[in-house]
Amino acid sequence: MELVLSKHKEDLREKIMYISGEDFYRCYQCGECSAGCPAADKMDILPNQINAYLQAGEFEKVLESKAIWVCVACFECGTRCPHEIDIAKINEALRQIKIRKNMDLYNIWEVASTGEFPTVALVASFRKFTA
Amino acid sequence: MxxxxxxxxxxxxxxxxxxxxxxxxxxxxxxxxxxxxxxxxxxxxxxxxxxxxxxxxxxxxxxxxxxxxxxxxxxxxxxxxxxxxxxxxxxxxxxxxxxxxxxxxxxxxxxxxxxxxxxxxxLQVLRDEITYDRVKEAVIRPLSGLKVAPYYGCLLLRPKEFSIDPNYESPTVLEDLIESLGAEAVDNPYKNECCGSYETVHNPDQVASMVYNIIEGARKNGAEVLVTSCPLCHFNLDRRQQILIKATPDFQPMPILYFTELMEMALIEERPQWTNHTVSVDEILDRFYK
The missing domain is CATH 1.20.1050.140 (Glutathione S-transferase Yfyf (Class Pi); Chain A, domain 2)
Structure with a gap:
């Protein structure tokens, strides 16, 4: 079966593959990534399902998911993947597509004033979740 | 030198x-x-x-x-x-x-x-260049009887080509150090799992639930203290226990040490004056400093 994508979807696919440098079509749904993910129970879409939706051209579904903001790139998924797909990079690309439209996950000024944080946590969080 | x-x-x-x-x-x-x-x-x-x-x-x-x-x-x-x-x-x-x-x-x-x-x-320098034999020789206060759970987290081990231990799924570099200091290394099934990292900034509750698994996993194996090498892991494992103490009545806090703090206990004469622990380490220090 050939999947025919609209121009908009074709652009999104190219963008995700370019920013991540990863080929999600190589995923064959073994589920190792989701079995290893320490945050899987907090995700609305599991890591292997992210690949499945991307393969099916359901880019918006994944872009609107909570899961891409739950991932903090611990690299457990990519380490376990028999095809060495670095899903952390795919999640980063998906977040970047939102962030580059200034769709921050949160307001920096409000969140940073909620407590004392290690410098590394603040810089990392701002870089990963905000523009 | x-x-x-x-x-x-x-x-x-x-x-x-x-x-x-x-x-x-x-x-x-x-x-x-x-x-x-x-x-x-x-x-x-x-x-x-x-x-x-x-x-x-x-x-x-x-x-x-x-x-x-x-x-x-x-x-x-x-x-x-x-x-x-x-x-x-x-x-x-x-x-x-x-x-x-x-x-x-x-x-x-x-x-x-x-x-x-x-x-x-x-840790690589200690293991490969200084050697753990040298660490053993330098110990003035063996931490006998202390049950220590190692915690590696993510970035010492992954991605695998950057792992400091050739066995990235079942590393021993921290265990070997703990044993060199005279303490007992206990297995921690969550030792390689993420602590929640920078999610701690906007979602501390998620981090607390991950910290709960790590600490309970270690405790079930008899650990009294957990050691880490990362200042963010330390912050999460130590500070986010305060959320668990309030939210989970049966939760028992566990002190979190840097691996270098454990070394300080075994290698330095004076009792340490640490200020970065919200979960008290005093009970453990009292055992080794009379």
Whole structure:
């Protein structure tokens, strides 16, 4: 079966593959990534399902998911993947597509004033979740 | 005395001071000295994973140039994140020609980076260059009877080509150190699992639930204390227990030490005066300092 994508979807696919440098079509749904993910129970879409939706051209579904903001790139998924797909990079690309439209996950000024944080946590969080 | 280039990184000067202080105290007892790099930069924290993002790696490259200028290609980090980011940016510089060209052009105010720096974690130096036999010889207060759970987290072990232990699924570098100090290393089924990392900024409850698994996993194996090498893991494992204490009536707090603090207990005469523990370590210290 050939999947025919609209121009908009074709652009999104190219963008995700370019920013991540990863080929999600190589995923064959073994589920190792989701079995290893320490945050899987907090995700609305599991890591292997992210690949499945991307393969099916359901880019918006994944872009609107909570899961891409739950991932903090611990690299457990990519380490376990028999095809060495670095899903952390795919999640980063998906977040970047939102962030580059200034769709921050949160307001920096409000969140940073909620407590004392290690410098590394603040810089990392701002870089990963905000523009 | 052996001298190593030392890269502290941002957090060892703020919430992670005790990691640095204890390492600076114990290193001379093992015949080496950590020499802080002049004019170092933030490593950029967690590495940029976007193929088209070069800017977030500039800080790391600047630091690698500072190392290059010393004439000694090795640089030692205590923070797992710094170790990992310096190693990954260095590898990208050496394998991604487009990245290298862009960075070199952008940084025309700096000497050109040659790509030869080797990022090492302090634990690698201990194991491979100082050796654990030397650590054993330097112990003045064996931590006999103390049951310690190691906690590696993510960035000492993953991605696997950057693992400080050849066995990235079942590492032993921390266990071997714990045993060298006379303590007992107990297995911790969650030792390689993420603590929640920088999610702690906007979602502390998620971090608390991950911390719960890590601490309960260690406790079920008899651990009294847990050791880590990362200032962010330490913050999460220690501070986020306060959420668990309030929310989970049967939760029993567990003290969290840096591995260097455990070394300080075994190698230094005076009782430590640590200030970074919200979960008290006094009960354990009382056992070893009469």
């Amino acid at each position: 052996l001298r190593y280039n030392y890269f502290p990184g941002c957090t060892l000067k703020t919430t992670g001071k005790e990691l640095e202080k204890s390492a600076l105290k114990v290193s001379p007892r093992l015949g080496f000295e950590l020499v802080e790099l002049p004019r170092w930069h933030c490593c950029g924290t967690v590495v940029a994973l976007s193929s088209d993002n070069k800017m977030h790696s500039i800080g790391a490259v600047r630091t690698l140039i500072r190392v290059q200028e010393t004439g000694d290609p090795k640089v030692v980090s205590l923070c797992s994140i710094c170790y990992n980011t310096l190693a990954r940016v260095n590898q990208r510089f050496n394998t991604d020609a487009e990245f290298r060209d862009a960075v070199v052009k952008f940084m025309d105010d700096e000497p050109e980076y040659e790509g030869k720096v080797q990022s090492l974690h302090y």
